[in-house]
Amino acid sequence: xxxxxxxxxxxxxxxxxxxxxxxxxILMKRELSGxxxxxxxxxxxxxxxxxxxxxxxxxxxITMKNHQGxxxxxxxxxxxDLQNIIASLYEEGKTPLGIMLDGVTDARNFGxxxxxAECAGADFIIIPERGxxxxxxxxxxxxxxxxxxxxxxxxxxxPKAIIELHDNGYKVVGASEKSHQNYTDIxxxxxxxxxxxxxxxxLSSEVLRKCDELGAIPILGKVGSxxxxxxxxxxxxxxxxxxx
Numbered sequence: 236x237x238x239x240x241x242x243x244x245x246x247x248x249x250x251x252x253x254x255x256x257x258x259x260x261i262l263m264k265r266e267l268s269g270x271x272x273x274x275x276x277x278x279x280x281x282x283x284x285x286x287x288x289x290x291x292x293x294x295x296x297i298t299m300k301n302h303q304g305x306x307x308x309x310x311x312x313x314x315x316d317l318q319n320i321i322a323s324l325y326e327e328g329k330t331p332l333g334i335m336l337d338g339v340t341d342a343r344n345f346g347x348x349x350x351x352a353e354c355a356g357a358d359f360i361i362i363p364e365r366g367x368x369x370x371x372x373x374x375x376x377x378x379x380x381x382x383x384x385x386x387x388x389x390x391x392x393x394p395k396a397i398i399e400l401h402d403n404g405y406k407v408v409g410a411s412e413k414s415h416q417n418y419t420d421i422x423x424x425x426x427x428x429x430x431x432x433x434x435x436x437x438l439s440s441e442v443l444r445k446c447d448e449l450g451a452i453p454i455l456g457k458v459g460s461x462x463x464x465x466x467x468x469x470x471x472x473x474x475x476x477x478x479x
Contacts, residue, residue: 240308240309240311240371240372241297241298241306241307241308241309242256242258242306242307242309243298243300243301243302243303243305243306244301244302244303244305245271245272245274245275245303245304245305246271248261248275248305248307249271249274249275249278251307251309252278252279252282252284253278256309257309257310257311257312257313257314258279258282258284258307258308258309258310259285259308259309259310259369259370259371260284260285260286260287260307260308260369261275261279261284261285261286261287261305261306261307261308262287262289262293262294262297262305262306262307262308263275263276263286263287263288263289263304263305264288264289264290264291264294264304264305265288265289265290265291266291266304267304267305272304272305275305285364285365291304294306308371310369310370310371311370311371311372311375311382311383312370312375312382312383312387314370314387314388314389315359315386315387315388316388317359317361317388317390317396317399318399320358320359320386320388321399321400321403324358324359325403329358330424330425330426330478331358331359331405331426331427331428332355332356332357332358332423332426332427332428332429332471332474332478333357333358333359333360333361333400333405333427333428333429334348334352334357334359334360334361334428334429334430334431334467334471335360335361335362335393335396335397335407335428335429335430335431335442336348336360336361336362336363336367336368336430336431337363337393337430337431337432337433337438337439337442338366338367338432338433338436338438338439339362339367339368339431339432339433339463340366340367340368340433341368342368342371342373342374342377343373343374343377344368344377344434344462344463344464345362345367345368345369345374345377345378346373346374346375346376346377346378346379346381346382347377347378347464348360348431348463348464348467348468349374349377349378349381349382349385349387350377350378350379350381351464351467351468351471352381352385352467352471353378353381353384353385354381355468355471355472355474355475356475357385357471358385358386359385359386359387359388360385360386360387360388361387361388361389361390361393361396361428362387362388362389362390363389363390363391363392363393364389364390364391369389370382370387393439393441393442394441394442394445397428397442397445397446398445400428401445401447403426404426405425405426405427405428406422406425406426406427406428406447406448407427407428407430407445407446407447408421408423408427408428408429408430408446408447408448408449408450408470409429409430409432409438409442409443409446409448409449409450410429410430410431410432410438410449410450410451410452410466410467410470411432411437411438411443411449411450411451412437412451412452412454412459412460413437413449413451414449414450414451415451416448416449416450416451417450417451417453418450418451418452418469418470418473419450419473420450421448421450421473422477423473423474423477423478424477424478427474429467429470429471429474430442430446431463431466431467431470432463433463434460434462434463450470452466452469452470
């Protein structure tokens with residue numbers, strides 16, 4: 236990650252939050268105490284910013300400057316509220332197409348998925364607050380700038396987000412090599428969100444249970460699976476093919 240992605244020190248981070256800077260998360264030394272650190276924790280809670288308690292060694296690996304036990308990672312773009320996105324798309328008369336990422340942690344894969352999603356005309360990407368790649372300079376570069384053009388919604392809980400999507404008339408389609416249904420047999424002409432899981436473990440059990448349908452991409456070679464960004468592109472463009 237580039238140095239410009241970071242803000243060091245409690246007071247500069249407080250000022251950045253007050254100034255409306257989009258903070259991805261705050262790394263705070265585990266043993267940190269004092270009135271200013273309490274003020275920062277309260278401010279982070281007020282603005283719904285994730286705070287991770289980490290060993291001081293991790294902070295020192297990022298910088299040897301006087302970080303005062305706190306480093307903020309700045310997000311290059313702002314995250315969107317899922318409910319607002321859902322409402323605005325319906326107001327525009329669209330048949331929404333979205334992507335949800337469950338356990339995709341590699342920034343390059345995330346960026347490549349965002350690039351495919353933007354090219355395919357997808358309306359948004361949903362990622363979880365924890366255990367996921369986020370919008371950083373690395374993922375923006377991998378997306379060829381697409382992350383500046385497609386809204387990213389970061390949610391606390393993916394299963395709850397799926398319930399919210401269901402309540403708003405969305406079909407949720409999971410990509411799973413264990414499915415007996417070919418991905419092309421699924422109807423993508425309705426409001427739909429395609430869920431991609433981690434390359435090693437696939438979709439988490441909770442997310443898997445909440446999907447309306449599961450689709451498998453045929454694998455005809457000796458390698459057992461596609462890269463997640465490639466698989467996402469395949470499913471996205473099946474949706475494009477059907478809608479065209």
